[in-house]
Amino acid sequence: MSAAEAILTVSGLRCSIAGQQVVEDVSFEVPATGITAVLGRNGVGKTSTLRGVLGLIHRRGEVRLAGERIDGLPTHLIVRRGVGYVPEDREVFAGLSVAENLALAERQRNPRREFVAELFPDLVARRDQPAGTLSGGQQQMVSVARALLNDNRLLLVDEPTKGLAPKIVAEVAAALEEASKTVPILLVEQNLEVVRRLADDAVVIAGGRVAHIGKAREILDDEELTRRLLGVHAERAA
Amino acid sequence: MSTAMTSRDGIRRFVPILVGVMLVVFMAVLPLLNLSLPGILPTPTYMPGTLALLSLCMVFAALALSYNLLLGSGGMLSFGHALYFGAGAYGLGIALEHFGVPLWPGVFIALIGGMVIALATGAVSMRVSGIPFAMVTLAFAQAGSVLVRRNSQVTGGEEGLSLSTEQVPDFLVGVVNTRNLYWFTLVVLVVVYLVTLWVDTSRLGHLARATRENEQRVRVLGLSPYRVRLIVFVIAAGLASLAGVAYMLLQSGTVPRAVSADLTITVLVMVVLGGVGFRWGAIVGGVLYTLLDQRLTVLAGSEAIAGLPDVLRVPLSEPLFLFGVLFIVVVMFLPGGIAGTIDAAVRRRRGDKVRGSLRELDDADEPAEAPAEVRA
Amino acid sequence: MSTIVLTLVTGVGLGALYFLVASGLSLIYGLMHVLNFAHGAFLTLSAFVGFMVAQALGTDSWGSFLLSILVGGVVGALFATLTELVLIRPLYERHIEQVLVTVGLSFAAVALFEGIWGTDPIHISGPDWLRQTSDVLGARIPNTYWVLMIAAVLVLAGLVLFLRKTRYGMIIRAGVENRSMVTALGIDVRRSFTLVFAIGGAAAGIGGVLAMHYSTFVSAHLGQTLLIFAFIVTVVGGLGSLTGAAVASVLVAVLQQFANSYLGGTGDFIVVILLALVLLVRPAGLLGRKA
Numbered sequence: 001m002s003a004a005e006a007i008l009t010v011s012g013l014r015c016s017i018a019g020q021q022v023v024e025d026v027s028f029e030v031p032a033t034g035i036t037a038v039l040g041r042n043g044v045g046k047t048s049t050l051r052g053v054l055g056l057i058h059r060r061g062e063v064r065l066a067g068e069r070i071d072g073l074p075t076h077l078i079v080r081r082g083v084g085y086v087p088e089d090r091e092v093f094a095g096l097s098v099a100e101n102l103a104l105a106e107r108q109r110n111p112r113r114e115f116v117a118e119l120f121p122d123l124v125a126r127r128d129q130p131a132g133t134l135s136g137g138q139q140q141m142v143s144v145a146r147a148l149l150n151d152n153r154l155l156l157v158d159e160p161t162k163g164l165a166p167k168i169v170a171e172v173a174a175a176l177e178e179a180s181k182t183v184p185i186l187l188v189e190q191n192l193e194v195v196r197r198l199a200d201d202a203v204v205i206a207g208g209r210v211a212h213i214g215k216a217r218e219i220l221d222d223e224e225l226t227r228r229l230l231g232v233h234a235e236r237a238a
Numbered sequence: 239m240s241t242a243m244t245s246r247d248g249i250r251r252f253v254p255i256l257v258g259v260m261l262v263v264f265m266a267v268l269p270l271l272n273l274s275l276p277g278i279l280p281t282p283t284y285m286p287g288t289l290a291l292l293s294l295c296m297v298f299a300a301l302a303l304s305y306n307l308l309l310g311s312g313g314m315l316s317f318g319h320a321l322y323f324g325a326g327a328y329g330l331g332i333a334l335e336h337f338g339v340p341l342w343p344g345v346f347i348a349l350i351g352g353m354v355i356a357l358a359t360g361a362v363s364m365r366v367s368g369i370p371f372a373m374v375t376l377a378f379a380q381a382g383s384v385l386v387r388r389n390s391q392v393t394g395g396e397e398g399l400s401l402s403t404e405q406v407p408d409f410l411v412g413v414v415n416t417r418n419l420y421w422f423t424l425v426v427l428v429v430v431y432l433v434t435l436w437v438d439t440s441r442l443g444h445l446a447r448a449t450r451e452n453e454q455r456v457r458v459l460g461l462s463p464y465r466v467r468l469i470v471f472v473i474a475a476g477l478a479s480l481a482g483v484a485y486m487l488l489q490s491g492t493v494p495r496a497v498s499a500d501l502t503i504t505v506l507v508m509v510v511l512g513g514v515g516f517r518w519g520a521i522v523g524g525v526l527y528t529l530l531d532q533r534l535t536v537l538a539g540s541e542a543i544a545g546l547p548d549v550l551r552v553p554l555s556e557p558l559f560l561f562g563v564l565f566i567v568v569v570m571f572l573p574g575g576i577a578g579t580i581d582a583a584v585r586r587r588r589g590d591k592v593r594g595s596l597r598e599l600d601d602a603d604e605p606a607e608a609p610a611e612v613r614a
Numbered sequence: 615m616s617t618i619v620l621t622l623v624t625g626v627g628l629g630a631l632y633f634l635v636a637s638g639l640s641l642i643y644g645l646m647h648v649l650n651f652a653h654g655a656f657l658t659l660s661a662f663v664g665f666m667v668a669q670a671l672g673t674d675s676w677g678s679f680l681l682s683i684l685v686g687g688v689v690g691a692l693f694a695t696l697t698e699l700v701l702i703r704p705l706y707e708r709h710i711e712q713v714l715v716t717v718g719l720s721f722a723a724v725a726l727f728e729g730i731w732g733t734d735p736i737h738i739s740g741p742d743w744l745r746q747t748s749d750v751l752g753a754r755i756p757n758t759y760w761v762l763m764i765a766a767v768l769v770l771a772g773l774v775l776f777l778r779k780t781r782y783g784m785i786i787r788a789g790v791e792n793r794s795m796v797t798a799l800g801i802d803v804r805r806s807f808t809l810v811f812a813i814g815g816a817a818a819g820i821g822g823v824l825a826m827h828y829s830t831f832v833s834a835h836l837g838q839t840l841l842i843f844a845f846i847v848t849v850v851g852g853l854g855s856l857t858g859a860a861v862a863s864v865l866v867a868v869l870q871q872f873a874n875s876y877l878g879g880t881g882d883f884i885v886v887i888l889l890a891l892v893l894l895v896r897p898a899g900l901l902g903r904k905a
Contacts, residue, residue, distance in 0.1 A: 018452070056794055079800035091795045093788040100784055105799045146799065315710060362890045365897045369649045369713065370853065373845045374893060380842045381886035388879070499842070503717055510714060552729040559729065562722025569714045570704065 006066075007032040007154050007184050008053070013061035015045070015052035022048040023059075024208035030154070030201075032066075035180050037199035037216050038188040041231050045208045046188045047088050050156045054078055054085060066153065080107065084147030088158040088188070090139045094132025098123055098142055101131050105146035116145045119175050137168035144172065148179055155185045161194055173198060192230070196220050204229045265424055268292070269417045278529060286416035290488070291532060293416070293423040297485045299524030300423075300430040302508040303517060304477035307434045309506075310515035311443055312470040313450030315372045317502050318379030321359070322475035324386065324497030325352035326482025331399040331492060332392060340405045345483050352479025353472050360471040364464055382497045398493035401486055410487060419488050426484045427521075430477045434517055437473060446470050507565050512575050519577025526576075527561075534560060616752035621875045623750060625868030627759030630766030631828060633863035634821030635844040637773060637856060638694075638814020644790040644854020645803075645810050647709050648702060651716040653818055653844065654837025655723035656693045660686035660819030661826040661836055662731060665738055673739050683765070683823045690819020691812045698811035703804060720838075727834035735833035738826055758828050765824055769817055770860055777856070782809055790854045846885055850892045852902020862900060 008030035015023035023045040030036045038046045052059035055075045063071040070078045079085065092101050102116070102123075117124050120141045126134065131142060140160055147155050157176065161169040173194050176185060180198070189195050195202070199216035211229055212219065220226060273283045281287035301323055308314050329348030333339050339347065363374045386393045393399050403411050409418050437443050449456045449463040456463045486492050495501060504527070512523020534557035553559050572579050635657060642650050664682035671678035701715045739745070744761065747754040777783035785806050789796045796803055818837075825840060826832045843866070851862030866885055874881035892899065 054798060056798060074802075075794075075797040076800050076802045079798060085798045087795065087798065091792055093791050093795070095787055095791060096784065103781075104784055104788055104796075104801070107800050315713070362893055365893045366849075369643070369647065369709070370849055370897075372649060372713070373849050374889065376842060377846050377849075377886050377889050381883055384882040503721070506714070506717065507721075553726055556725035556729045558725035559722045562718045562720075562725060565718035565721065566701065566715055569711050569718060570701070573708075573711060 005032055006030060008186065009062075009064040009067075010049075010053065011062040011064075013049065013052055013059060013063065015048045015057050015059040017048065017057050022057075022208065023052055026061075026205065026208070026210050028203045028210055028213060030184060030186050032184055034200040035176070035185045035187050035198045037195045037202040038186065038205060039192075039195065039202055039219070039230055040205035040211075041229075042190075044205045046205055047158055049205065050085075050158050050186070050188060053156065054083065082151070082153035084150065084152040084155040084183075086143050086147050086155065086157040086160055088162065090136075090143040092131040092134075092139045092142045094130065096131055097128050098131055098134070099127040101142050102145060102149060105149050107150045111149040112151070113149070116148050119148070119178060120145050137164050137171075140164060140168070140172055141175075144175055144179075148175075152183050155179065155183055157185055158188045159190060160187075161189065161191045169194065192220060192226075262424070262428060265292075266421065269420055278533065280532075286413050289416045289420045291528070293420045293484075293488050295525040295528040296423045296427045297481050297488060298505070298508065298528050299521040300427045300481040300484065301478055301505055302512065302520040302524035302527075303427075303430050303434050304474045304481060305502075305505045306509050306512075306514065306517060306520035307437060307477065308471065308474040309509060310520075311434075311438055311450075312446050312467060312474070314367075314467060314471065315369070316363075316375040316471075317372050317499055317506075318359070318363075318375030318377075318382075319474070319478055319505060320499065320501035321375075321379045321382045321497055322352045322356050322478040323482040323485070323501065324382065324492070324494075325355050325475075326479030327486040327492035327496050328386065328393055328399060328482075329479065330483050330486045331394075331401060334405045335399070335402040336392065338405070341407060341410075344405065348483050349476060349479050352482070353476045356472045356475030357468070360468050360475070364467055364471070376499050376502075379497065379499050379502060383494060383499070386494045386497050393494075396494060398491055400491035401489075403490070406487070411490075423484045423488060426480055430480060431517065431521070433473070433477060437470070438517070442466065442469060507561060510565065510575055511568055513577030513579070513581070514575060516575070516577035516581065519575055522576055530561075531557060616754075617875060619751045620753035620755065621871045622868060623753065623755050624759055625871035626864055627762045627867075628871060629864035629867030630759075630762040631821060631825055631840070632843055632847050632867055633766045633860055634762075634769060634817050634824065635840050636847040636851070636859045636863055637769065638817045639844050640848045640851065640854060640856060640859040641773075641786070641790075641810050642814045643848065645786055645793070646702075646712075646807050648712045649716070649845075650811075650814070651713065651841070652697055652719040652723065653716075653814065654841035655720050655727075656690045656697075656815045656818045657822035657825065657837035657840060658727055658832075658834060659693055659723070659822075660690040661822035661832045662727065663689045664819075664823035665736070665826060665832050668738075668740065674741055676741050679740050679744075683820055686819040686823035687816040688819070690822065691816040694811040694815020694818070695808055697815075698808045702811070703807070706804070724834050724838065731832075731834065733834065735831040737831050739830070740827050744827060758824075762824055762828065765820060766863075769820060770856075773813070773817075773856060776813075782806060786810060843885070846889050848899075850889055850899055852899025855899070855901040858899055858901030865900075 006029040010029070011027045013023055013026040014021070026045070026049055038049065040046050048057060051057045053063055055071070055073065055078055059071065061071065062069065065078070065081055065083065068081075070081065093104070096104070122138060123141055123145060126138065131139060134142065144157075144160060147157070160172050160176065164172065169191065176187070177198055179185065187195075187199065189199075195216055202214060202216040202219050203210060204212040204219065206229055212225065268283050269289055271283055274281075279288045280291065283289070283292075305316075305319050308316055308319065326348045329351040330344050333344035333347040334341070337344075337347070359375070359378045363371055363378065366374060387396055389395070390397075409415055410422065437446075445456065445461065445466045449466050453463045456466065482492075482496065485496065508523035508527045509520050510523070511526065512521070513519030568575060574582055635653065639650060639653055642648055664686040667685045668678045668682040671681065697716070697719060701719065702712050705711045705715060744756075744758050747756050748760070749755075777787055785796060785801055785803070786809070789803055789806055793803060821840075822837065825836060829836070847862045847866050848859060850866060851858030851860070866888065869888060870881035870885050873884035877884065
């Protein structure tokens with residue numbers, strides 16, 4: 001894949017939190033279409049990689065968005081260049097209503113309100129409800145909806161199915177699949193079923209570095225590789 | 239960096255100790271010498287005027303050292319440290335005046351009293367950390383200040399409490415014995431320095447630094463960060479009380495200002511100017527501030543300033559204004575203070591890593607930046 | 615009975631004053647995690663300028679009184695904005711240094727005020743009605759207290775409207791909860807920082823002019839004593855919570871007044887005991903979020 005096709009290019013990313021190194025040296029590319037999964041055991045640095053790309057934590061190295069360097073920019077400017085973020089643990093604003101949470105996320109003159117309303121009718125019904133009183137699944141919808149309101153060039157999605165009931169997991173996966181038709185997604189996910197269903201390419205991280213890059217299904221089909229790098233059997237992952 | 243200890247490293251380790259000892263000896267013989275520093279010292283060094291000033295410098299250097307232990311090593315930003323300084327001063331005064339005890343038991347009572355107060359207030363204050371902690375310590379100091387001002391019977395109220403000299407041995411009373419008081423405060427300073435040195439290099443000090451950086455790590459070891467902090471707090475308070483005792487003896491009296499938040503902030507200024515986290519920085523800060531305070535007050539009242547146009551005269555005739563501005567400048571551009579800047583320059587030349595200072599302080603309000611994953 | 619009414623009403627009135635000062639502190643801390651020591655200086659300067667305005671226009675008229683309050687608010691807002699832009703913003707994310715810088719500013723400001731206006735308190739006066747009292751259930755309430763209460767209610771209402779109905783208000787509410795997520799939505803929080811400082815400064819400015827009338831004099835140290843009470847109120851109410859600040863203001867002040875009346879002038883002391891109690895039982899404050 002040539003650099004011109006990649007929406008995101010990460011080279012030599014090094015991240016630290018409170019002086020501790022959490023990402024050693026990560027390099028990979030995200031193609032401009034489809035879903036690229038970031039895999040790895042707990043604590044290897046997947047979330048930190050995403051947060052490093054966004055500049056939410058201290059980072060060094062090169063990050064390019066469609067060829068343009070963004071690693072020197074503050075977070076809000078990176079996001080304004082068209083990067084949507086769905087954080088681990090949702091991070092909705094509990095004191096604000098659903099409608100306010102979404103309104104806060106709107107960056108353009110004509111946000112895609114109908115698109116989001118169709119995907120998440122439940123949220124429309126609950127628009128005045130304080131987001132802190134929503135269930136986990138509903139909060140996840142808000143979090144994903146926030147990222148879909150704008151015409152983004154890339155979505156960074158971190159463990160969207162974490163802690164959710166299987167039915168909700170399926171809904172979230174469906175929403176992401178729908179979204180991926182128009183915007184590339186970099187998806188951190190522990191649920192290998194979801195990965196198998198959604199992801200085209202995959203980057204495997206171990207010990208703060210990239211351990212393997214390839215097609216998602218090939219990696220998951222390779223039992224030995226999966227067990228070594230991810231510590232689980234692909235078929236048994238719930 | 240090589241791990242082998244070269245002979246140069248060995249010698250380098252002894253240099254600071256040597257310098258320290260020489261400084262103490264020099265300071266000890268100073269009253270016997272006839273040195274003059276016009277513009278800085280009001281009289282030659284064997285005369286009481288300069289000796290009193292230098293003694294005051296040393297008292298505040300000791301206080302600054304105790305505060306540096308709290309802020310630099312413990313990472314606790316307290317705005318109420320003066321409470322324990324005042325407890326030492328007032329404690330001694332009250333013990334002598336109202337309990338009628340001789341000097342040394344009085345000193346003992348003052349020290350214990352200060353540490354007990356520190357234990358009580360510290361235990362409550364440490365329910366929170368970071369900036370809320372600072373606010374609570376401020377409130378306690380304010381309460382102490384109010385208490386002192388209102389109880390004129392016991393504390394002399396606004397007028398202050400003077401030292402009841404009957405119980406003080408003759409050799410520590412009177413202008414003619416300023417020399418002895420000077421040596422007394424020198425001993426206090428050395429004791430305070432040695433205690434802070436011991437704490438810093440002991441296991442307690444290492445635990446305190448670890449607690450400052452990462453509480454989780456300390457808890458995982460089965461230790462209580464709360465207890466570590468409280469011990470450091472009480473030790474720092476005890477040292478402050480000792481400085482307060484020396485202050486009381488030196489000034490033959492104390493005033494409510496000794497307990498006020500004003501004084502703590504002054505000490506904070508000393509420590510930041512000198513360099514947070516550096517013991518010698520705290521001493522430099524304390525001495526420099528006291529000298530500057532004296533000199534600037536003289537300068538501010540001088541005719542040179544009086545002749546300036548109003549726009550310049552008004553700010554320049556207020557020494558506290560100059561201090562405030564100096565402090566702001568130091569915090570914004572030289573956050574390491576004097577010692578920190580020098581240390582960084584020396585380390586850079588050596589190729590070592592430069593120490594971070596204020597950034598490592600107890601900053602409990604950054605949940606979003608907490609590590610999302612624990613490194614395996 | 616009338617003493618109880620007097621103590622209660624004056625307590626609420628004093629609480630109104632505390633709220634005016636503490637509201638800004640609480641918002642600033644909640645959003646920026648900065649303890650603004652210079653808040654007292656904003657207050658004092660506004661009082662002095664308000665005093666000069668009132669003097670120029672005649673201290674007896676209601677017009678000059680109201681104008682001096684307005685001017686006080688504006689001066690407070692300007693001073694605060696300047697402070698944020700010049701001193702706080704360059705130290706982005708370095709919270710301890712930001713606190714220290716406000717400490718230095720308060721030092722320098724008080725000294726400067728003393729240099730300009732002298733060290734002695736200056737006696738001030740306002741419209742005649744303020745010096746009189748109103749009769750409520752047998753208690754004679756000095757009318758300054760009504761003014762304080764009205765002002766605090768207006769400011770509280772204004773703040774709540776701002777926070778709930780404007781986009782910037784929404785950003786600030788979200789930022790108090792989770793600042794980094796706000797930036798991850800593409801919003802530049804720094805502008806909100808300046809805004810919050812300005813708002814806090816305006817409230818403090820209004821509080822300063824009214825504090826001056828309440829104590830009938832103005833001096834360089836006017837802000838400092840009030841500031842400590844404002845700190846206590848902010849911690850008791852819960853940092854970052856506006857309603858918490860409102861509730862705590864009244865609670866602290868009423869308690870203080872009752873302690874002063876019935877426990878022999880120990881009001882200041884009792885307040886600190888209250889602080890200690892709250893910390894022991896609920897460290898996050900009455901309405902504060904668990905950090």
